[in-house]
Amino acid sequence: MTLTSLHPAAQDGPTNRKGRIRYHDVLFHITGIIVAIIFLAPIVWVVLAGFRPGPEALLPPIPPWPAGAPTLDSYVRLEQFGQSVLHYTMNSVFVSVGTAMLTIVVSLLAGYGFSRFRFPFQSLAFVVILATIMIPFQSILTPLFLLLAKMGLQNTLLGLVLIYTTLQLPFSVFMMKNAFDAVPREIEEAARIDGIKGPAMLYKVMLPLVTPGMVTVGLFAFLNAWNEFLAALVLLTDQDKFTLPVLMTAVYSGRYGSVDWGAVQAGVTIMMIPCLILFLILQRSYIRGLTAGAVK
Structure with missing residues (x-):
């Protein structure tokens, strides 16, 4: 041995x-x-x-x-609540897609500015933007209602899009800044040598590199706007402008004290479908966007 x-x-x-x-x-x-x-x-x-x-x-x-x-x-009984389900679905689609697109554009420009430019009180401005995340939405709902009324946007889907975008911007700007920080500056220097300057630097060079971050921001904004209930309930007064969450509350409340559970489950199923489809299609870019800037 x-x-x-x-x-x-x-x-x-x-x-x-x-x-x-x-x-x-x-x-x-x-x-x-x-x-x-x-x-x-x-x-x-x-x-x-x-x-x-x-x-x-x-x-x-x-x-x-x-x-x-x-x-x-x-599903037939669900169709009999107010306007057609397709009508309320299109309201939710307009609000959610509009919120996602506007959030992507604004956070893209803001994240690029905070990441690549230097200006007075830059750090203070970024901290103030992030600090707004700690403000409860319920505490500013009344001022937002009065502000929209002054602007003539109260009880409009466009006003709801602006409110949702405002609520999404702090997190979205933070995500896009991290996405731009993860891009090496040598890429920009090489692009400048090739003669690319100004806005072309953003949409020709940087934009393809931060696409996962944009997908993450857009997906977060879409899902939050799709499922948000309180702002839509308070800011929208016309029944034909309600979104799906408000419709589902009416269905769940029932008629004469009775709840149609079949219609409730049918409505929940309809609300789940777009969220599941978007997440399954964009899950790879979503995960890459969440981890952008995590490793230097």
Whole structure:
């Protein structure tokens, strides 16, 4: 018997290492499947609850699952609340897309300015912008209402877009500044040697490099505007201008004290679809944008 045969490391051959790797892979996949089931189960349950048949759709969506063929009656009843569901969906799409686009443009310019230019009180201005995140939205809702009334934008979807954009800007400017900080300055210097200056530097050189940050900012702005309820409820008074969250509150309140749970689940399903589609399409750029500037 040799000394090397007594050493534990000598007995750890390629077969044992492969066995440990496979064990870790199996454990990782099992854990991932369990976590996925935990997160997907409520979503699947809500979607299925929207297809409950007949009077069973009026009952709270709790187990056991009732018998009966799936039906679209809940979606038909949802269509009967106020204007059509498509009308309220288009209101939400206008507000959310407008908020995302305006937030991207403003935060892109502000982030580029804070990252690449030097001006008096630059650090103070950036800190003040970030400090506004700590101000509760409910505390400034009344001044915002009066400001929109003075501007003639109260009870308009455009006014709601401006409010949502204002609320998204502090975080968005911070994200875009980090995205620009992650771009080496040598790239700009090389572009200047090639004769690129002024605004062309931003949209020809820098813009493709910070696209993940823009996607992250736009996705955050869209999701927050899509799901926001309080501002839309307070600032919009005409029923035909309501967004989907306000419509869902009316559906959940019910008529004559009764709640149509089937219509509620159908509305929740409709609200989930754009969010899921956008996130699945943009998830790679979203993750890259979140990590931009994290490593120098």
